[in-house]
Amino acid sequence: MIAVSQLPVVALLLTVGALAKVVTVRRRAEPGGMSQLGPAALVPARWRSPVLVCCALVELVLAAGLIATAHVFFRWATIAFFAMSTYVLWELRRRRPDVGCGCFGDVSATPVERRSLARTTVLTAMSVGLLWLNEPGWWLFVNLSWFMVFSAVGGMALLAVCSPEIEETVARLRYRAPCERRPLPASSALARLRSSTAWRTHKEMLSSEEPTDSWRELCWRFFSYRGRTPTGEAVDVVFAVYLSGRKPPIKVAVVGMDGGEIVTATAPDTVPVTV
Amino acid sequence: MPYPGIDRRRVLAAAALGRTVNPPAPAVGREQALHAVSGTIVDVSPHMIVLETADGGEARLVVAPWVTAWRGGVLAPADLPVGARAIVRAVREGTVAERIWADVTRITGKILSITAEGSPGGKPKDQIVELDCGPHRGRRTVVVPYRASGRLRVRHPQFDPGYLFDAIGVREGGVSYAYLPATSQPAYRAGLxxxxxxxxxxxxxxxxxxxxxxxxxxxxxxxxxxxxxxxxxxxxxxxxxxxxxxxxxxxxxxxxxxxxxxxxxxxxxxxxxxxxxxxxxxxxxxxxxxxxxxxxxxxxxxxxxxxxxxxxxxxxxxxxxx
CATH class of the missing domain: 2.40.40.10 (RlpA-like domain)
Known part of the structure; x- marks a missing residue:
C-alpha cells in the first residue's frame, strides 16, 4: 500500500517538471540561455530547446497515463524514464560537472550532486512500486485513506530532502537581484504612472498622451511629454517612475524648451539614486 | 551614430529627480591632460604634423623627437602618407603630439565566413573574413594578410564561422586589413x-x-x-x-x-x-x-x-x- 500511494507523488513531480521546462524554454529562448542546463547541455545548441520540450511532453504523457489508465505500458515507461534519467544525470555529472540537471528548468541550475542522483533513484524505486497497483491513478483519489495520505507525504518529504532546488528557490526569494539590474518593462511603469496623482495633476498640460521619449536609468523609468503651460509656453513634462516597490514614488517636472530651465517643480524631495 | 535628443534626457532626468546637470568633466589624473586630435594629414615633417579636422579647421602640432607613429607597424611620423586619417594623442593643450595612429581601424564581430586565396581584393594566401558587427554596424569584410595570419590565429584559435573576432588593423583604400589581435578570443560561440x-x-x-x-x-x-x-x-x-x-x-x-x-x-x-x-x-x-x-x-x-x-x-x- 505504501508503494502504490506514491503514484500521486510521481505524477505531481512529472507534471511540475514538465511545466517548469516549458516555462524555461519560453523564457530563455535566446542562444546560450540553456547552455547550463542538463540534458540540454549534452546536445548541440540548436537541439537544446527541442530536447527540453520533448522531455516535457514525455513527462506530461506519463503523468496523464498514470492518472487516467491502469495500462501497464505507462508504469513500465515511467520506470524506464526515471532509470534513464538517473543514467543521464550520472553521465552529466561526469562529462559536464559545471551544469545543473535542468529537472525543474532553470531552478535546477546548481551542478548535479549526489542528492539529485538519489532523487531520480528514489523516483525509479517509487515507479517500480506502482506495478503493484491494478487500478488507474484516479481510483486512489476516490478511495483516499489517511494511511495513503501519510505515505504520500512521507514520499514527498523524502524527495524534498533530495532536492537542491528548494534551497535555490528560497535563496532566490530571499535575495533578489537589485532593481537596477532587473529587466523591467516600460509598459508596467506607464500603467503605474497613469494611475498616479502626478499624472492626473499634469494631464491637462500634455499635448498628447503618448510620450515623446522614454528611457530607463538605474531604477527609474522616465517618460517625457510635450505640453503647454496655462500661459501657452511650450514645455516638456517629464515623469520619473521608480521601478520597485508596491507604491513607487513618482516625480514630475515641467521643463522649459530654452536651455532646460525648470519652470515649476512639484517634487523637490528626491530619492537617492544608488548604484 | 549618436541618437537624437539624448542630451535633453540628462536635463529632463535632472529636473525630475532634483539633480544638477554638470557638464562632462575633463580628464583628471596625476599627469597632465591628454587631448585627442583627429583629422586627415595635410602635411607632415619630422617636426610638425598638420591635420585637417572634421569641422574643416586646421590643427598644427609639434612632433616631439621621441614620438612614434603606427600604421600597420611602427614608423617615423615623417613617413606617414599625406591623406591618411590620423588620431593624435597630444599634450600641452593639444599642441604637442605624443603618439600618432594613422588609418587605424578595429574590426569586432562574429565570423560569418572565411574565404581563402583567390577572393576578390585579396592576394594569394590572404584570407577574406566576413563579419557580423551587430545590428547597428552591419556587416564588414576584412582582409587578413598572410604575414599577419599567424599572429592573429594564435589569439583566435577558433577561426571558424560562429566565433567572435576582434582585431586591430589599417583601413586603406576602403579595405580593412587586420594586423593585430585585439583580444584573446573567447572560447564560446558568439551569443553564448x-x-x-x-x-x-x-x-x-x-x-x-x-x-x-x-x-x-x-x-x-x-x-x-x-x-x-x-x-x-x-x-x-x-x-x-x-x-x-x-x-x-x-x-x-x-x-x-x-x-x-x-x-x-x-x-x-x-x-x-x-x-x-x-x-x-x-x-x-x-x-x-x-x-x-x-x-x-x-x-x-x-x-x-x-x-x-x-x-x-x-x-x-x-x-x-x-
Whole structure:
C-alpha cells in the first residue's frame, strides 16, 4: 500500500517538471540561455530547446497515463524514464560537472550532486512500486485513506530532502537581484504612472498622451511629454517612475524648451539614486 | 551614430529627480591632460604634423623627437602618407603630439565566413573574413594578410564561422586589413557568453572590468557604447546582456570612467548601444589582469584621452555612474 500511494507523488513531480521546462524554454529562448542546463547541455545548441520540450511532453504523457489508465505500458515507461534519467544525470555529472540537471528548468541550475542522483533513484524505486497497483491513478483519489495520505507525504518529504532546488528557490526569494539590474518593462511603469496623482495633476498640460521619449536609468523609468503651460509656453513634462516597490514614488517636472530651465517643480524631495 | 535628443534626457532626468546637470568633466589624473586630435594629414615633417579636422579647421602640432607613429607597424611620423586619417594623442593643450595612429581601424564581430586565396581584393594566401558587427554596424569584410595570419590565429584559435573576432588593423583604400589581435578570443560561440554572477545583496558602487574602443564613432566624437540598455529603449534585441553585473542605463547617461592603468578619470556620456561588446566576456591584461567583461566601448578620442593605446585595444577600467 505504501508503494502504490506514491503514484500521486510521481505524477505531481512529472507534471511540475514538465511545466517548469516549458516555462524555461519560453523564457530563455535566446542562444546560450540553456547552455547550463542538463540534458540540454549534452546536445548541440540548436537541439537544446527541442530536447527540453520533448522531455516535457514525455513527462506530461506519463503523468496523464498514470492518472487516467491502469495500462501497464505507462508504469513500465515511467520506470524506464526515471532509470534513464538517473543514467543521464550520472553521465552529466561526469562529462559536464559545471551544469545543473535542468529537472525543474532553470531552478535546477546548481551542478548535479549526489542528492539529485538519489532523487531520480528514489523516483525509479517509487515507479517500480506502482506495478503493484491494478487500478488507474484516479481510483486512489476516490478511495483516499489517511494511511495513503501519510505515505504520500512521507514520499514527498523524502524527495524534498533530495532536492537542491528548494534551497535555490528560497535563496532566490530571499535575495533578489537589485532593481537596477532587473529587466523591467516600460509598459508596467506607464500603467503605474497613469494611475498616479502626478499624472492626473499634469494631464491637462500634455499635448498628447503618448510620450515623446522614454528611457530607463538605474531604477527609474522616465517618460517625457510635450505640453503647454496655462500661459501657452511650450514645455516638456517629464515623469520619473521608480521601478520597485508596491507604491513607487513618482516625480514630475515641467521643463522649459530654452536651455532646460525648470519652470515649476512639484517634487523637490528626491530619492537617492544608488548604484 | 549618436541618437537624437539624448542630451535633453540628462536635463529632463535632472529636473525630475532634483539633480544638477554638470557638464562632462575633463580628464583628471596625476599627469597632465591628454587631448585627442583627429583629422586627415595635410602635411607632415619630422617636426610638425598638420591635420585637417572634421569641422574643416586646421590643427598644427609639434612632433616631439621621441614620438612614434603606427600604421600597420611602427614608423617615423615623417613617413606617414599625406591623406591618411590620423588620431593624435597630444599634450600641452593639444599642441604637442605624443603618439600618432594613422588609418587605424578595429574590426569586432562574429565570423560569418572565411574565404581563402583567390577572393576578390585579396592576394594569394590572404584570407577574406566576413563579419557580423551587430545590428547597428552591419556587416564588414576584412582582409587578413598572410604575414599577419599567424599572429592573429594564435589569439583566435577558433577561426571558424560562429566565433567572435576582434582585431586591430589599417583601413586603406576602403579595405580593412587586420594586423593585430585585439583580444584573446573567447572560447564560446558568439551569443553564448556566460550570464553575470548572481546579484545577491546590494549592488557595488564601483564596477571593474575592461574598456575597449570602436571605430564606429565619428571622428571627433566623445562617448561610449554601453551594453546594459533596455532593449525596447534602443530597439535592439541583443542589448541588455553582459557577463558583468551592470546596472541598466540609458543613452545620455554619464559614466565616470577610471583608467586603472594610468589613473586618469573622465566623465563619458553613453551615446550608443554596446550590444557587441556585451557579447565579449574577456579580460584585459594591460596592467594586471582585469575582471571579466567589457563594461564600455569608447570612442577613439575618449579612449586616447583616458591614456589608452589604440594598438593595445583595451585598458583595465573601473566605472561609477555620474
Amino acid at each position: 557568453a556566460p550570464p553575470p554572477p548572481p546579484a545577491y545583496g546590494g549592488t557595488q558602487s564601483r564596477i571593474s572590468g575592461t574598456a575597449t574602443w570602436s571605430d564606429s564613432f565619428d571622428d571627433d566624437e566623445r562617448g561610449a557604447a554601453y551594453p546594459m540598455v533596455e532593449q525596447e529603449d534602443v530597439g535592439c534585441d541583443e542589448s541588455g546582456k553582459s557577463c558583468v553585473g551592470l546596472p541598466y542605463l540609458a543613452l545620455g547617461s554619464m559614466l565616470v570612467v577610471h583608467n586603472v592603468c594610468t589613473g586618469r578619470s573622465e566623465d563619458v556620456q553613453i551615446v550608443a548601444c554596446g550590444c557587441v561588446s556585451g557579447g565579449f566576456c574577456d579580460r584585459c591584461v594591460e596592467c594586471g589582469t582585469s575582471p571579466r567583461g567589457r563594461i564600455a566601448e569608447l570612442a577613439p578620442a575618449s579612449f586616447v584621452e583616458l591614456g589608452g593605446d589604440l594598438i593595445k585595444g583595451c585598458f583595465n577600467v573601473r566605472i561609477g555612474v555620474g
